[in-house]
Amino acid sequence: MLTMCLLAAVLSAPDAAVAKAAVSGPVRVIDGDTLDIGGTRVRLFGIDAPEADQTCRTEQGQVWACGAWVTDQVRTRFGGRQAVCEPITTDRYGRVVARCSVRGEDVGQSLVSDGLAFAYRRFSQDYVLAEKGAAVRDMGLHASRVQNPSQFRQTRAVGRIPENRACVIKGNISRAGAKIYHVPGQRDYERTGIRPETGERWFCSVTEARAAGWRAAKR
Structure with missing residues (x-):
């Protein structure tokens, strides 16, 4: 029985390794916090960006397509570039939740620091300081009135x-x-x-x- 248990453990080990193996490849941007990396759908860990169809309001009350703008900004910055992602978990949609970098630059940190996404405090405190810095400088989305992305999703869920x-x-x-x-x-x-x-x-x-x-x- 012991031998069979050990054999089962050995056979299952590669699956566990694959689950945690780094994901790498060219970036195809889906929206502000979701990417296809070499054919693998990746949700960036610790950040939350407006949905692609989400709108915001300027301080003057003008509605603008902030979600599409963020998607375009992320695509311009990272689209087609080579990324390496460290998987953390898998979400309920089957996406790999991962921390990704491009040429050593933390993608999540970059997006939050420039006001293109928010720290996803529900899951991580990693980018809270970066978000506060962006808010102080009125960077990107912080110059507008924007609904929290998670609240926006709930209203249309x-x-x-x-x-x-x-x-x-x-x-x-x-x-x-x-x-x-x-x-x-x-x-x-x-x-x-x-x-x-x-x-x-x-x-x-x-x-x-x-x-x-x-x-x-x-x-």
Whole structure:
């Protein structure tokens, strides 16, 4: 029995190593705090940026697309560059939560210091001082009135977060009437809301979605 236990431990060790292995590759920016690194979806640890469709207000009350602006700024700064990420955990969407660097520069630190993201205090205190410094200097988002990104997500979360964790595939119906399903990790998964009153629904498997007449999202 002891021998079998030791063998099981040895066989399981590579999986644990893979889970913690560094992720590296060119950066493709999804939004202000989410990147594709060499094909792996990565959520930057310790920071929170406005959602891509989030808006802010200037001190004069003018609404502007701050989420899209942040995404563009991050893309200009890091898009296409080589990054190395140290995985910390995996979130409920299957993304690798990691601390990333580009040529030795901590990406999260850089974004918070320049007012492009906020310290995500719920999970880390690493970038709190950087955020305070950016606020004092009215850097980036701190020059506007911006809703906390997590609060923004909560206000639009109805229909976006599965109630049954075994059924997380989103069966969406487009404006043109196309039935499209999204699986966790795809580009539009998080922003897709399910409205049962319009015929949209949750699926527990890809097979179930296809059998019901839904096709896979292209991205």
